[in-house]
Amino acid sequence: MRRGTLALLTGLLLGLAACGGNDGADADTTDPGNGSLVGQQLPDLTFRDPVAGVDVRTADFAGSADVKALLINAAAGWCTVCKAEAPELADWHEAYAAQGLTIVYTLFEDAEGSPPADGFAKGWCDALELPFTCLIDTGFATGAGLAPYFDPSLAPLNLLVRTSDMTVVYAGTGFNADTQAILEPKIEHLLGL
Numbered sequence: 001m002r003r004g005t006l007a008l009l010t011g012l013l014l015g016l017a018a019c020g021g022n023d024g025a026d027a028d029t030t031d032p033g034n035g036s037l038v039g040q041q042l043p044d045l046t047f048r049d050p051v052a053g054v055d056v057r058t059a060d061f062a063g064s065a066d067v068k069a070l071l072i073n074a075a076a077g078w079c080t081v082c083k084a085e086a087p088e089l090a091d092w093h094e095a096y097a098a099q100g101l102t103i104v105y106t107l108f109e110d111a112e113g114s115p116p117a118d119g120f121a122k123g124w125c126d127a128l129e130l131p132f133t134c135l136i137d138t139g140f141a142t143g144a145g146l147a148p149y150f151d152p153s154l155a156p157l158n159l160l161v162r163t164s165d166m167t168v169v170y171a172g173t174g175f176n177a178d179t180q181a182i183l184e185p186k187i188e189h190l191l192g193l
Contacts, residue, residue, distance in 0.1 A: 037149060037171040042161050045072075045145055047106050047135035050118035056135055061102060061163050068100030068164070069190035071183075074137065074146045074157040077111035077124060082156045085175040086128040092187065093131050099191045103132045108140035108152065115141045158183065162190055 044059040061067045073089060075082035093103050107124060110116040116124075116136050125134030139145035150157040154173035160183060162169050170186050172179060 037159065037168045040168055042072075042159070042166045042168050046139070047104070047145070048138050049133055050121040050136055051133075053118075056104070056133070058104070058161075058166070061161075062166050064163050066100065067102045068162075068192070069096075069187055070102050070104060070159075070161040070163050071187065072104045072106065072146070072157075072159040072161065074106050074108050074150070074155060076109040076113075076152065076155050077107065077116060077120060078109065078113060079155045081175055083128065085156055086130060088175070088180060090129070090131050092184070096187060096191060096193075097132075099193060101187055101191060104135060105130060105132055106135045106137040106146065108137040108146060108155075160186055160190070 042058060044057055046055050046057050048054070049056055058070065058072070061070050071089075071092070073085070075085075089103055089105065092101065097103075105125070107116045107121050110120045115138070118136070121134055121136050137145040137147075140147045146157060146159075149159070149171070150173050156175055157173050158170065158175065158179070159168055160170035161167065169190065170183055172182070
């Protein structure tokens, strides 16, 4: 089969799968390379809180009465887009935390591309004045954690998860005005706003 025909068929199939009987607020086909996550249940992932020294599991949010939507962000210390995205995430936290949005902000690499130490993660989050907990993706370097779900050179990764059943409703890399225009209505939909 010719490459152009195959690409067209793949695009049509992805579009049909994304539309699959919902109102459009629970599916997205604009994400580069992460479309296979949309509509899938998020596996239980574990991150470390560098301040408290404890593990935080995504399964802890499953079925929570207080958390309706989980926005998982994967950032790196070398990523300028990650720094630029931080104020928007802080704004969303301020606007939606009381309605049930929890942001799980994770660092997978430091400024040199190495696994982040606790001190680096604390300094990064303090410098960005993040109003939510900054966690370390300790499994990333070994191919665990969020590593299987995106190309790190395309950071940041944003996953929006419906906590009632831990289904990924958005998965996308990078961050710009188009991302915001897609993601914010999905957050509001999950929160019932």
